[in-house]
Amino acid sequence: DIQMTQSPSSLSASVGDRVTITCRASQSISSYLNWYQQKPGKAPKLLIYAASSLQSGVPSRFSGSGSGTDFTLTISSLQPEDFATYYCQQSYSTPYDFGPGTKVDIK
Amino acid sequence: QVQLQESGPGLVKPSQTLSLTCTVSGGSISSGSYYWSWIRQPAGKGLEWIGRIYTSGSTNYNPSLKSRVTISVDTSKNQFSLKLSSVTAADTAVYYCAREWEFSDLYYFDYWGQGTLVTVSS
Numbered sequence: 232d233i234q235m236t237q238s239p240s241s242l243s244a245s246v247g248d249r250v251t252i253t254c255r256a257s258q259s260i261s262s263y264l265n266w267y268q269q270k271p272g273k274a275p276k277l278l279i280y281a282a283s284s285l286q287s288g289v290p291s292r293f294s295g296s297g298s299g300t301d302f303t304l305t306i307s308s309l310q311p312e313d314f315a316t317y318y319c320q321q322s323y324s325t326p327y328d329f330g331p332g333t334k335v336d337i338k
Numbered sequence: 339q340v341q342l343q344e345s346g347p348g349l350v351k352p353s354q355t356l357s358l359t360c361t362v363s364g365g366s367i368s369s370g371s372y373y374w375s376w377i378r379q380p381a382g383k384g385l386e387w388i389g390r391i392y393t394s395g396s397t398n399y400n401p402s403l404k405s406r407v408t409i410s411v412d413t414s415k416n417q418f419s420l421k422l423s424s425v426t427a428a429d430t431a432v433y434y435c436a437r438e439w440e441f442s443d444l445y446y447f448d449y450w451g452q453g454t455l456v457t458v459s460s
Contacts, residue, residue, distance in 0.1 A: 322445035
């Protein structure tokens with residue numbers, strides 16, 4: 232099974248900051264990597280699929296990059312509504328695995 | 339707009355079977371290239387993929403739960419269901435149903451239900 236890790240597990244940032252979250256797979260997953268945002272009490276929301284493709288309706292301040300085993304989610308200018316937990320997920324093979332999450336809160 | 343809604347008992351006794359249903363609206367569960375998945379999240383923890391079903395009836399399960407899980411689909415009701423047997427307190431979680439896009443070598447969860455909390459307790 233493919234295991235996903237994320238770093239950091241949490242971070243504090245201010246509105247307007249550039250934020251970068253890293254996700255690593257235990258083996259190469261090509262570009263089969265998705266990113267989700269989850270707010271408390273809500274279901275996850277798809278942000279990025281196939282490592283770098285922006286889901287329809289998602290603001291362009293979100294971007295993704297990487298391939299193989301190392302991936303990055305970047306928020307170019309953090310907005311108040313972006314404070315949430317972010318999860319990566321490999322879709323290379325089942326069983327699918329999600330990263331443990333990165334909580335972004337207000338500094 | 340596709341919508342998914344989970345339903346089922348919020349409280350299950352230990353050793354019994356957890357049963358949940360996901361009702362899909364705004365589109366046919368049989369149309370398109372989609373898998374239909376169950377995912378769970380214990381309080382304060384991360385997401386765990388439980389398994390999925392294709393409209394043909396083919397399934398994939400997480401090996402960690404495979405011996406206890408059954409996912410089925412009822413196309414006439416536009417629903418799919420989860421059964422998890424021999425539950426323990428460790429199965430207490432919010433359970434989500436989700437649609438997985440499967441097309442052009444892309445796979446991702448694009449629509450999710452709101453989630454339903456299932457507590458295992460006597």
